[in-house]
Structure formats: structure tokens, C-alpha cells
Amino acid sequence: MSAHKHKEHLQTIKDAINKTEKLSSDEKSESVKRVEEWALEDRAFGTLKNELLEVSEFFEVLFAELGIK
Numbered sequence: 100m101s102a103h104k105h106k107e108h109l110q111t112i113k114d115a116i117n118k119t120e121k122l123s124s125d126e127k128s129e130s131v132k133r134v135e136e137w138a139l140e141d142r143a144f145g146t147l148k149n150e151l152l153e154v155s156e157f158f159e160v161l162f163a164e165l166g167i168k
Contacts, residue, residue, distance in 0.1 A: 108167055109138045112151075115165060121157045130154050 116122065116130045130151055137147045148167075151158040 106138065108165075109134050109147075111165055112161070112167070115161055119157070119161070122155055126155050126157075130158075 113131055113134050116127050133150055
């Protein structure tokens with residue numbers, strides 16, 4: 100995945116996290132924090148998905164809705 104596409108996915112995820120009512124404010128905060136850390140460190144995207152799933156199972160649905168594999 101190109102760096103540009105990677106950053107687009109991260110921004111899309113952050114936007115969706117902030118808009119959803121399915122996560123508590125603490126879950127939103129923790130999730131956005133993790134996404135921002137990953138954006139800065141440019142780590143493997145698959146591992147980020149696993150970390151977000153540790154915060155909430157909601158991310159399984161979110162990734163499917165966003166078409167992110």
C-alpha cells in the first residue's frame with residue numbers, strides 16, 4: 100500500500116471514530132490516540148487494526164463499512 104493511501108485510510112478511520120455514537124468518549128480518545136501514533140511512526144497497517152480491535156469489536160464493523168481490508 101502506498102504511503103498516500105495508508106494516510107488516507109488513517110484519516111478515514113479517525114473521522115469515522117469521531118462521528119460514531121457506538122464508542123464511548125474514552126474508547127474514541129484511546130482509538131484516535133493509537134491511530135495518530137501509527138500515522139507518526141508509519142507502522143504496518145494490519146497491526147493497527149488488531150490494536151483497535153482490542154479497544155472495541157466495533158472496529159470489525161467499521162473497517163467493513165469503510166471497505167478497508
